[in-house]
Each structure stands twice: as C-alpha cells, then as structure tokens.
Amino acid sequence: MPPSNKRRIVIAGGGTAGWMTAAALARFAMPHWQVTLVESEEIGTIGVGEATIPMVRLFNRSLGIDERQFLRETHGTWKLGIAFEGWGGFDERYIHGFGLTGRSLGVLPFHHYWLRGRAMGAAGPLGDYVLNAVACEEGRFAHIDRPEGSALPPMPYAYHFDASLYAAFLRRYAEERGVLRIEGRIQSAARDCSTGDIASLKLADGHEVEGDLFIDCSGFRSLLLGQEMGVEYVDWSHWLRCDRAVAVPCERAGPLVHYTRSIAQPAGWCWRIPLQHRTGNGHVFCSDAMGEDEATARLLGRLDGRQLAEPRTIRFKAGRRETFWKNNVVAVGLSSGFIEPLESTSIHLIQTAISRIIDFLPNGPVQAADRDAYNRLSVFEIERIRDFVILHYVANGRHGEPFWDSLRAMEIPETLAKRIAMFRASGRIVREHEELFDVPGWVQVMVGQGIMPERWHPLADQLDRTNLSAFLETVSEAYRKDVARMPLHADYLEHVCGKVAAHA
Numbered sequence: 001m002p003p004s005n006k007r008r009i010v011i012a013g014g015g016t017a018g019w020m021t022a023a024a025l026a027r028f029a030m031p032h033w034q035v036t037l038v039e040s041e042e043i044g045t046i047g048v049g050e051a052t053i054p055m056v057r058l059f060n061r062s063l064g065i066d067e068r069q070f071l072r073e074t075h076g077t078w079k080l081g082i083a084f085e086g087w088g089g090f091d092e093r094y095i096h097g098f099g100l101t102g103r104s105l106g107v108l109p110f111h112h113y114w115l116r117g118r119a120m121g122a123a124g125p126l127g128d129y130v131l132n133a134v135a136c137e138e139g140r141f142a143h144i145d146r147p148e149g150s151a152l153p154p155m156p157y158a159y160h161f162d163a164s165l166y167a168a169f170l171r172r173y174a175e176e177r178g179v180l181r182i183e184g185r186i187q188s189a190a191r192d193c194s195t196g197d198i199a200s201l202k203l204a205d206g207h208e209v210e211g212d213l214f215i216d217c218s219g220f221r222s223l224l225l226g227q228e229m230g231v232e233y234v235d236w237s238h239w240l241r242c243d244r245a246v247a248v249p250c251e252r253a254g255p256l257v258h259y260t261r262s263i264a265q266p267a268g269w270c271w272r273i274p275l276q277h278r279t280g281n282g283h284v285f286c287s288d289a290m291g292e293d294e295a296t297a298r299l300l301g302r303l304d305g306r307q308l309a310e311p312r313t314i315r316f317k318a319g320r321r322e323t324f325w326k327n328n329v330v331a332v333g334l335s336s337g338f339i340e341p342l343e344s345t346s347i348h349l350i351q352t353a354i355s356r357i358i359d360f361l362p363n364g365p366v367q368a369a370d371r372d373a374y375n376r377l378s379v380f381e382i383e384r385i386r387d388f389v390i391l392h393y394v395a396n397g398r399h400g401e402p403f404w405d406s407l408r409a410m411e412i413p414e415t416l417a418k419r420i421a422m423f424r425a426s427g428r429i430v431r432e433h434e435e436l437f438d439v440p441g442w443v444q445v446m447v448g449q450g451i452m453p454e455r456w457h458p459l460a461d462q463l464d465r466t467n468l469s470a471f472l473e474t475v476s477e478a479y480r481k482d483v484a485r486m487p488l489h490a491d492y493l494e495h496v497c498g499k500v501a502a503h504a
Contacts, residue, residue, distance in 0.1 A: 006034040008211040011025075013219060014037060016050070017217040018039060023173045024355075024358065040183065059354075070159075072498070076161035080097060080133075081259050088448055099154065099155060100130070102475050110475075115453055132156070141487070142485075161275065184204060189201055197328040215332055216330065217331075220334050224335070231322050234319045237318050241288070241407070244315055245285070246296045247314065250305040251306045256493065257274050260273055267286050281302075283296070320336065336353065384432075390416055396408060397450055420446070426453060427455060428457075
C-alpha cells in the first residue's frame with residue numbers, strides 16, 4: 001500500500017496508556033496504518049508505580065518482549081497476589097492469590113468440598129489450598145513448567161514495575177518500529193462539519209496533526225472524548241467513595257515480598273508495591289472522612305524505609321464515560337474511566353481496550369455497529385470490575401469506624417447484590433460472559449471477608465468423611481511440598497536480573 005494511502009491513527013497523550021497503545025499498534029497495525037503519538041513533556045503523568053494482574057504477560061509476550069530485559073529495565077518484581085490486611089476485621093488478613101483455589105474433584109469446584117470440610121472441622125484456612133497464597137507466605141517463587149497431566153496447577157503471576165520506566169521502555173519499542181512522536185501541547189481540535197469527526201489536532205505551537213482515528217490517552221482530562229466530543233461522565237462515587245490518593249516512594253527494606261499489600265485504614269487503605277530498587281507507597285482515602293494532611297501524615301508515618309521524594313496527591317472520581325468510542329474518537333485508560341487500584345486492574349483495562357481497538361480497526365469510515373459493539377463490551381467489563389472492587393468495601397469487618405460502618409449499610413449495584421446473595425445461600429458463583437474475575441477470585445475475597453455460604457453443593461456430600469479429609473490434606477500437602485522446592489523470591493530475581501535486584 002503506498003504511503004499516501006495509509007490510514008492515520010493519532011494517539012493523544014503518552015504515559016502508560018499512550019505508549020502501550022503505540023507499541024501494540026506498531027506490532028500489529030503497521031505498516032498499513034501510520035501511527036503518531038502527540039505528548040507534551042510539560043504535562044506530567046500519573047504513573048507512580050504499578051501492580052498488575054497476570055494478563056499483562058500476554059501483552060508483553062504478544063510484543064515479543066523478553067521478560068528478563070523487561071524486569072531489568074523497569075526494576076520489576078514478580079507478583080503472585082494481593083494481601084488484604086484489616087479488611088475482614090482489624091487483625092485479620094487474607095491473600096487473594098492468582099490462579100486456582102484448591103483442585104476440582106469431579107464436576108465440582110474445590111470450594112464446595114472445602115465448605116463441607118470446614119463444617120466438619122477438617123479443613124484449614126482457604127489460603128492453605130491456593131498455591132499462590134502458600135508461595136506468598138513462604139516468600140518463594142520460580143517459573144514452573146508442569147509436565148502434561150500434572151496433578152499440580154500452574155502458578156500464574158504478574159508484575160510490579162515502575163510505570164514511568166515501563167512507558168519509556170515501550171516508547172523505545174514503538175519508535176524503533178516506526179511510530180512518530182510529536183512533542184506539543186494539544187490546544188484544540190478541528191472537526192469535520194458534515195460528520196462531527198475530529199479531522200486534526202491543533203497544537204500550541206500552531207502545528208496541526210491530521211488523522212482518521214484518534215485515540216484519547218490524555219488521562220483524567222479526557223481532552224478528546226470528554227471535552228471535545230462532550231461525552232458525559234457516569235459517577236460511581238456513591239459506591240466507591242475514596243477520591244484521593246497520596247503517593248510516595250521509599251527505600252526498600254526487609255524481605256522482597258512478591259505480593260501487593262493493601263492495608264485498611266480508618267478512611268481508606270494504603271498500598272505497598274515492592275520494586276527492585278524501592279518500595280512504592282500510597283494512601284487511597286475519602287476526603288469527606290479524612291483531610292489530606294492527616295492522610296499524608298498517616299502514610300509517611302508507616303513507611304518501611306527512608307522517604308525518597310515528596311508526596312504527590314492525586315485527585316479522582318470513580319466512574320466511566322457514558323460511551324468509550326464516539327465518532328472517530330476512542331478513549332483508553334483514565335480518559336475512559338477510573339476504578340481505584342485495589343485489585344490492580346488499571347493496566348488490564350488499558351490492555352483490553354487496545355485489544356478491542358485492534359479487533360474493530362475500521363477499513364474505511366467508522367461504522368456505528370462496530371462502535372456500539374465496542375461500547376457494550378467495554379461497559380460490561382468495567383462494571384463487573386466495579387462490582388468486584390465494591391465487594392471489598394461492603395463486606396468489610398471494621399466495626400466502629402464511621403467510614404467503614406456506612407459502607408456496610410450502603411445500597412450496592414443489583415448485579416453485585418444478587419451475586420452475594422447466591423453465594424451466601426448456596427456457595428455458587430456464576431461467571432457471566434468474559435468478565436475478568438472468575439470463581440476463585442470471588443470465592444477468596446468473599447470468604448476472606450467473612451461472607452460464608454449457608455450450604456454447599458449436594459454432590460460434595462457424596463464423598464465420605466474419611467476420603468474428604470484425605471483429599472483436603474493431599475491438596476494442601478502437595479502445595480506445601482511444591483513451594484518448598486522453590487528458591488526465595490529475592491534470590492530467584494537476582495539470578496534472573498543480576499545485581500540490580502540486590503540494590504535497596
């Protein structure tokens with residue numbers, strides 16, 4: 001196809017969303033599309049350190065990225081799950097580990113046998129039967145290559161990494177493959193009078209960038225979809241009441257854990273994200289329940305190591321745009337919506353948006369049917385993630401604190417209310433379509449925060465007491481032995497990445 005006939009994609013904004021989009025389009029859409037990214041060094045990005053979920057590995061693998069190089073250049077570590085401290089009760093802790101819960105037996109998910117064993121007094125905590133949770137508690141990790149037919153499950157993992165370094169890493173990847181970067185502040189957009197589409201972006205220096213498809217990666221400002229196209233914001237702050245985050249890095253101290261810590265606080269929660277060279281810390285809180293000065297002091301008073309920078313405050317409102325694609329503008333990342341990082345879903349939402357854009361790349365003018373399908377899929381995905389995050393709040397066990405007491409009493413989305421009611425009555429979780437969180441995730445969070453089913457599936461009663469006890473012990477013992485053979489996470493990381501992993 002001659003260069004003059006190439007269709008033009010313009011990405012508005014850099015950061016993690018912009019450069020992930022550019023890298024993926026460089027890999028899959030070029031050379032038949034011309035890809036240009038416009039960003040300004042005058043405008044900062046949100047990236048303060050990122051925790052992810054396992055699907056990010058698919059994204060990196062699809063780009064052909066070498067894991068060792070990626071970990072070295074982003075100062076990354078592996079991640080097996082999230083430890084929730086003080087959510088189910090002030091002194092309680094559970095781990096939401098990636099991967100399977102236990103091991104299925106026959107047609108039933110494992111947790112039905114665990115529920116019956118618990119009622120018999122023959123079962124340990126649910127985390128004893130989650131391979132990733134056991135590995136988290138022991139501080140061990142290794143890449144596992146299971147032989148075909150192995151009775152042991154895989155150990156899925158994600159990463160912690162420095163978001164700014166990841167964006168820079170992907171920028172190099174994209175530019176090496178032909179993506180054009182233009183430095184400049186977007187001032188306005190020119191519209192096609194007949195279609196309402198954006199025809200070009202006008203920069204502060206007078207430069208004009210023309211395009212056929214515009215991808216809005218401008219962050220919370222949502223310059224194209226929100227401001228220019230006038231797509232309204234659907235506010236979820238009545239369910240997700242935290243609206244601020246204070247973030248600060250500190251020196252890494254203590255063991256290099258391979259899970260994110262989410263530590264409940266009187267008006268929100270704190271994160272700790274372990275990287276090779278430092279620890280990322282943040283305090284997500286509700287400004288109606290706690291002032292910014294108090295929230296900052298609470299965060300700084302709990303750092304594990306020496307503070308490395310001044311705290312940054314990030315203001316946000318949970319919710320989403322009414323639509324994600326309008327005319328020839330599609331939003332990716334914060335410009336499309338935001339759910340606080342409690343379950344590390346921000347990168348995943350960027351990733352799935354990019355995948356859908358590639359699926360729906362127009363071969364000519366953008367078709368309404370394609371936009372409608374894209375929007376339906378996007379809305380379904382983010383609303384089900386919203387429900388999962390709300391679950392943590394409504395099922396809290398922090399009695400006597402006004403913020404948390406009010407959350408237990410709030411009305412919740414009907415989709416979530418029905419799911420909780422079904423699980424409480426029968427232990428059943430029904431995954432709909434391709435929603436992100438599957439049965440093991442819902443079970444771990446519900447059980448971890450005290451939502452216990454009244455019954456289990458009747459087929460679980462077909463196993464007699466002796467065999468049920470033996471089955472439960474076999475599963476937990478197999479996982480303990482499996483983990484015991486693995487090296488310590490820090491040792492394995494240093495083996496893979498070299499001496500950088502040993503630097504505090």
